Amino acid sequence: xxxxxxxxxxKGTISKSAFxxxxxxxxxVSLVSDGLEMLVPxxxxxxxxxxxxxxxxxxxxxxxxxxxxxASGWWTILVVFAWLVVxxxxxxxxxxxxxxxxSLFAGADSQSIQAAMEPxxxxxxxxxxxxxxxxxxxxxxxxxxxxxxxxxxxxxxxAADGA
Numbered sequence: 001x002x003x004x005x006x007x008x009x010x011k012g013t014i015s016k017s018a019f020x021x022x023x024x025x026x027x028x029v030s031l032v033s034d035g036l037e038m039l040v041p042x043x044x045x046x047x048x049x050x051x052x053x054x055x056x057x058x059x060x061x062x063x064x065x066x067x068x069x070x071a072s073g074w075w076t077i078l079v080v081f082a083w084l085v086v087x088x089x090x091x092x093x094x095x096x097x098x099x100x101x102x103s104l105f106a107g108a109d110s111q112s113i114q115a116a117m118e119p120x121x122x123x124x125x126x127x128x129x130x131x132x133x134x135x136x137x138x139x140x141x142x143x144x145x146x147x148x149x150x151x152x153x154x155x156x157x158x159a160a161d162g163a
Contacts, residue, residue, distance in 0.1 A: 003022075
């Protein structure tokens with residue numbers, strides 16, 4: 001299997017080592033993309049599209065990894081949901097540590113909330129990026145380690161079958 005097949009085709013299986021490689025690539029792409037978005041906000045629309053591609057690649061990789069472990073690819077939905085919940089909670093905690101006051105939302109109009117949130121969001125951008133990267137790595141590498149090895153994993157870094 002080629003790296004493009006590992007990233008974009010949700011059919012078949014993927015070995016632990018190939019999944020680790022795909023995970024490292026996707027985490028790296030996300031890290032660079034988010035960093036670029038902070039440095040050059042004008043390219044946000046293009047990076048939004050790249051983000052959707054990265055999400056698709058994660059879903060394709062998780063489906064294959066679950067299938068390799070002998071489980072249904074539908075478990076991917078649970079992983080993505082859990083990742084979103086953990087990311088949301090962690091981002092909120094980082095924002096709270098950066099000076100977000102929950103009372104800001106009580107009875108305020110959206111423009112005043114947005115104006116108050118802008119400096120807080122800017123101050124928390126790098127810490128949120130770091131926390132997000134750590135959470136993504138923990139989910140990917142942690143769950144990959146827990147899932148059993150797939151069939152045909154004799155050290156082949158890109159082992160796959162067409163099942």
